[in-house]
Amino acid sequence: ExxxxxxxxxxxxxxxxxxxxxxxxxxxxxxxxxxxxxxxxxPPELTTHLLRHTFASHLVMQGVDLTTVSSLLGHSTVKVTELYAHLQPDHIRMAVERLPYKIWG
Known part of the structure; x- marks a missing residue:
């Protein structure tokens, strides 16, 4: 806080x-x-590297396009940004649930 x-x-x-x-x-x-x-x-595991990953992931999960995220992070290519942006399992599940049909379970 x-x-x-x-x-x-x-x-x-x-x-x-x-x-x-x-x-x-x-x-x-x-x-x-x-x-x-x-x-x-x-916590000692809280590093600038972790914060950059978290920032990128949160932006992507909010629907910000990878080109914009890449620019914000100062990456040379979007490929680098793809390594940073990780989706949370809940985010993936919710995306699949938006489909009008069931694909598993």
Missing amino acids: HLFSDLKEDRDRGELVFPRFSKNPAAISKKFQTLRERVEKL
Whole structure:
């Protein structure tokens, strides 16, 4: 909850969580380190890599096209983005349930 509050404050001030237009990966690491210092008890498995995967997956599950997601992540090709965007099993199940006929079970 505290993390989301901090992120909202940053957004309201116009700050980016992961500044895409910085070609310097150290800038992203520094911002994430600042978040770690401000928020207690962040699990060690929470990494910038995991956050990028989660961001991509959530966008795709909300119907954002891969070209747009690829652009937001700064990927050179959509093929790279396809490696990042993972659909949750519930999302896949709900997509199949939208069909007017039953395909399994």
